[in-house]
Amino acid sequence: MSSIAKPGDKSGSPSFFSKQATVARPGFSRWMVPPAALAVHLCIGQAYAFSVFNGPLTKVIGITQSAPDDWTLTTLGWIFSLAIVFLGLSAAFAGKWLEHVGPRRTMFTAACCFGGGFLVSAVGVWTHQIWLLYLGYGVIGGIGLGLGYVSPVSTLIRWFPDRRGMATGMAIMGFGGGAMIAAPLSVALMNHFKSATSIGVAETFIVLGIAYFISMTIGSLAIRVPPADWKPAGWTPPATTTTKMITRNHVHIDQALKTPQFYLIWLVLFLNVTAGIGILGQASVMIQESFKSTVTAAAAAGFVGLLSLFNMGGRFIWASASDWVGRKNTYFIFFVLGAVLYYFVPTFADSGNIALFVLSYCVILSMYGGGFSTVPAYLADMFGTAFVGGIHGRLLTAWAAAGVAGPVLVNYIRAYEVAHGVAKADAYTLTVHLMAVLLVVGFICNLLVKRVDDKHHMTEAQLAAEK
Structure with a gap:
């Protein structure tokens, strides 16, 4: 979608991933935004289902049962813990960047990190290097989780000032429901790829990494932000004195x-x-x-x-x-x-x-x-x-x-x-x-x-x- 540069902007047309390029044209339906948000949140909700990999990952070498050199559950537990830590850190420290560059670049970055984290982890399984799983899913994937979690939510709030709760509920419900899709899908993929020499986790990581990257990228490409001072037709912003304490002002x-x-x-x-x-x-x-x-x-x-x-x-x-x-x-x-x-x-x-x-x-x-x-x-x-x-x-x-x-x-x-x-x-x-x-x-x-x-x-x- 093309966009007109702001007055005084000497850089010409904005880049495809810039915030200005995502401004919606007149007539754009705000109901196109929730599916874009869900395309991201249903993917990153996989984090709640990561435990389905813990058992198989204790048998990477032994295949049918744990070998002496296989990873223990306590060692593997740090993968999920790191992912949640970096979810919080990335969400906290990338906030200013999100507001500056807009949701499309942030969501695409999340897609690269989350999908890429699976690919790095697959290499870690193949080489049996636990630090690659910590780096892949824990650090890189965790950054993708944080960026992917906050960027669609802020956009939905701007599109639905009259129903902010419903809008954020739709997206964050996707995060809660992502595990319900990811858990059976992951088990089915591991069973499909399992062989006499492989537990099927590395192959599953590759498929999931590619699939999640595609889905989250589609969401990032579909996302739009409303024009300045946009509001739903017929809606009047509530006064700041109501019991619901909804302000018309902004705080940095x-x-x-x-x-x-x-x-x-x-x-x-x-x-x-x-x-x-x-x-x-x-x-x-x-x-x-x-x-x-x-x-x-x-x-x-x-x-x-x-x-x-x-x-x-x-x-x-x-x-x-x-x-x-x-x-x-x-x-x-x-x-x-x-x-x-x-x-x-x-x-x-x-x-x-x-x-x-x-x-x-x-x-x-x-x-x-x-x-x-x-x-x-x-x-x-x-x-x-x-x-x-x-x-x-x-x-x-x-x-x-x-x-x-x-x-x-x-x-x-x-x-x-x-x-x-x-x-x-x-x-x-x-x-x-x-x-x-x-x-x-x-x-x-x-x-x-x-x-x-x-x-x-x-x-x-x-x-x-x-x-």
């Missing part, structure tokens, strides 16, 4: 870090995610130990799958609902309802009520997913849309921190309880009650969020200079 990415609102929302996300992510990682073991004589391993696997569905669905449903009730009120629901459910879960387990136990955790995990998809719209409401991609990227450090805190709290408290004679079926009681306390703290943090002081807002001249 660096200035946002000087506001209490950024750190309060950081804590809101951190506490909501901490309360869910630790349980998600131990769901299978937890339900089997809570109902030892009733729930089989197969039933526990079904429970994990059900939680994944609610995690994915909650990303769309709760974010869409936030358009009606407001972002702050949506988090109030998360914290109040979550704390109540966590408090009563041990009672449901003690009484043998599996239905209420499962239902409680399904609702909790829906709010865990909803926290991810609602927060970008929350940030846009508070800080405006001009730099929301970069601000969102920096806020994702809360996800990285929660990814450590949640599992540590769940695992170490349980281990402490069991070591001191508490029955395994009762070992989670203290943990889930602690999660309820964390959600009460989150409620207080959310309560303290007020509209951003006018002194932090950019002037029209400052905003024009940044553009």
Whole structure:
């Protein structure tokens, strides 16, 4: 798509990957943008399914069983951990670059990194060099995850100022659902390529790397940004005095870090995610130990799958609902309802009520997913849309921190309880009650969020200079 250079721009027509070249022409339908975002998020959502490779990767040399020189699960665990760390780092530190170059270049860079990370990892499998998997999927792929996560979201927010929650929910639901496609696909590919001399992982990495690169590139080519001052037909921006606290002003990415609102929302996300992510990682073991004589391993696997569905669905449903009730009120629901459910879960387990136990955790995990998809719209409401991609990227450090805190709290408290004679079926009681306390703290943090002081807002001249 061609684009006219801005007045005073002596460089001529902008390059294909420039921000100016992605400005939509009159008549462009904003409903073309969500599929472009999904083309990226469904790919990078594969990260949640990486564990399907762990078992086969322990048999690269032995093929049928682990050989003495094969990698251990603890060694392989660092691949995913590195990917999440670099997701957070790239999202946080590339925020300014994203706002400067636009979504097309950022999404294409994400495609190169994520797809390329698989190819580097394939070489690592063939040569049996673990550092190549750390570099490939962990570092390079992790950078692709971070860039791919934030760039479509900020664009959707600008296209859907009237339904920010729904728009971000669509994309981030794709991230949650990507694993549901990637897990069976990866297993099928490994089975296809498996032979007497290969476990099929390297070949699978190559196929996935190429497929994800193509899909994410298509998304980057299809993405468009709205013209300056564009708004949906017939829509009037809400006043800043409404209870939903939606501002018409903009706060610079660096200035946002000087506001209490950024750190309060950081804590809101951190506490909501901490309360869910630790349980998600131990769901299978937890339900089997809570109902030892009733729930089989197969039933526990079904429970994990059900939680994944609610995690994915909650990303769309709760974010869409936030358009009606407001972002702050949506988090109030998360914290109040979550704390109540966590408090009563041990009672449901003690009484043998599996239905209420499962239902409680399904609702909790829906709010865990909803926290991810609602927060970008929350940030846009508070800080405006001009730099929301970069601000969102920096806020994702809360996800990285929660990814450590949640599992540590769940695992170490349980281990402490069991070591001191508490029955395994009762070992989670203290943990889930602690999660309820964390959600009460989150409620207080959310309560303290007020509209951003006018002194932090950019002037029209400052905003024009940044553009």
